[in-house]
Amino acid sequence: MHLPGVDCDLDVVAGLDPSAGSERTVFPMYVQTIEGALAARGYTPVLCSTTPAVLENEYIDVLLERGVDGLIFICGRHANTEVDHGRYHDLRAMGIPLVCINGWLPDLDAPFLSVDDVDVTRMAVDHLIDLGHVRIGAVMGPSRYSTTRRKIAGYELGTRDLAQMPGTELVVNSVFSGEGGNAAMQVLLDRDVTAVVCGSDLMALGAIRAVRGHGLEVPDDVSVIGYDDSPMLSFTDPPLTTVQQDVSGISRQAVEALMDEMSGGQQPRHELLFSAQLVVRGSTGPCHVRPTRPRDQDCGSAVQGLVSPLPSGVVDPFGPGNGVSSAGAASRSALLT
Secondary structure, eight states: OOOTTOOOOEEEEEOOOTTOHHHHTTHHHHHHHHHHHHHTTTOOEEEEEOOSSSOHHHHHHHHHHTTOSOEEEESOGGGBTTSOOHHHHHHHHTTOOEEEESOOOTTSSSOEEEEOHHHHHHHHHHHHHHTTOOSEEEEEOOTTBHHHHHHHHHHHHHHTTTSSSTTOOOEEEOOSSHHHHHHHHHHHHTTTOSEEEESSHHHHHHHHHHHHHTTOOTTTTOEEEEEEOOTTGGGSSSOOEEEEOOHHHHHHHHHHHHHHHHTTOOOOSSEEEEOOEEEEOSSOOOOOOOTTOTTOSOTTOOOOOOOOOOTTOOOOOOOSOTTOOSOBSSOOEEEEO
């Protein structure tokens, strides 16, 4: 589709793996910003959101038939480390410009823009440490996603001085959903965590449900941090402390990069990382001793060991994420709301 007087089509492929639910909660914000940036240049995007019934490659086939001029992928198959990425290389060999958001393939000839998951997850852990927490767990998504691996790397950086043994951590991998967060938190509560960092807002809400199911309160007994700053989270009970992605900055830069590629220019081929903000609300607070647990001597006790995985997930420690080479593109800070 195009506006009158515009002779180019531009399509936005929301190449969103249905399992990568972390991005689904902020996806409308990405779309809205990208649509606005394209409209200002005379383009109207064609939006393709993948589902279990319609996969990314099927959308690409349709778009190729209609002669697309450019593609933007938002947390698509490029973020999944266990699938074949040959289709992206085929697109580039055909001369089709593309830009990828949140996920990086170092051998793909395309611009990449991502949230700095490592830094902001470490920032979230630092916030909990400042509140006196040491038994800090992590509820993360499937380990096949590069974004999950980076969040775990950030968690490791933040907690490396808390454990008795180097590398010891409390990480549970689950699915990106409220149910997944609930199940993972059940495991961590049995390990007496007093705080948890989650890989998505939906997982955080599930973790809060698990805490309350144990007769505990957030944040009096357990502090919970989400990820994405989805709309309406300031109205939850309690309002959720969470990571706020720079959706506006990433979206506008993605459109700029694609316009440059379509006009014959070439954007840098390293990954451009955007810093995020930690929005501090009511779901995090000072660490308090839970006297019902004999092992809780104080909040400064060292983390005791490795959490067993859920049946559907694995304990998945990873090092720093995938050779990121660029500096952050937005200021790093925390917001109090």
